[in-house]
Amino acid sequence: MDLVRTALTLHGHPGGITELPSPAPTAAAAAEQLSCPVGAIANSLIFEADGTPLLIVASGGHRVDLKKAASLVGVRKVRRAAPEFVLQATGQEVGGVAPIGHPAPLRTLVDTALADYPQVWAGAGLPHAMFRSTFEELVALTGGEAAAVGI
Template sequence: MTSTTEAFTERLRDLGAQGEVVEFVSEVPTAAAAAAELSCEVGAIANSLVFTADGDPLLVIASGAHRVDTRGLERALGVRKIRRASPEFVEEATGQPVGGVGPVGHPRPIRTVVDRALAAHPTVWAGAGSKHAMFPTSFDELLRITGGVAAEVART
């Protein structure tokens, strides 16, 4: 296990999360690649996407089958503008690289929204703080460990 994965695993244990971190030989840069590696549906991949919401970090944990509807989220969250964050902003806010951002383990709490569509999957796979690692969890556990709120994040 890498030191990054060990630290992430320790954070999961501190939060009482049940899943074990799985490390891959190569990067899993997309939801489709992760789903293929894990033999699961793309919709069961929980992408941790960082945006800016009126300048503040916003973490959206979206189903891999969805594209985030930022305008809909602006209305739902009562913010003026949501934009995709730069890689530098992502790393500063999360302490993790783009493509490997996990739902927890950030230097400071980040406002978090969890895609309701993930509830349709008994097991969802989320990033584990590195481009080579993921962990199994559930929709309810994601809400609990992130302190996030459930929302529709995709265009319907």
């Protein structure tokens, strides 16, 4: 969580992290605790794109279209990463992955569906921690590429 807070402040974000009363392992659980639409939850999902880490910050309102993601990044196959791969790529465990605060920059796609919400909530490195942002800010924070990735 400290690495996420540091990354936020380095990018001019106030760095406010909200600690939820209990872990939020799903977008629905996070949305319920934050009293926001499930689509406003920015899930940070790590995939393997031909063996390389790919971060997709997806709206909690839908699933990621893996074929579309593969086409967008120009690889043959994108698949869900194993927990060990996620930890190695992000320094964070599955269930608490943030879109920032990783040991090295990751190729990132940010779901354009998040632009439908004036504010979105992203993980802050722990299963019970989130930070408030906007779609535009997430694209800037992650150095990512806006993309329609949902099914």
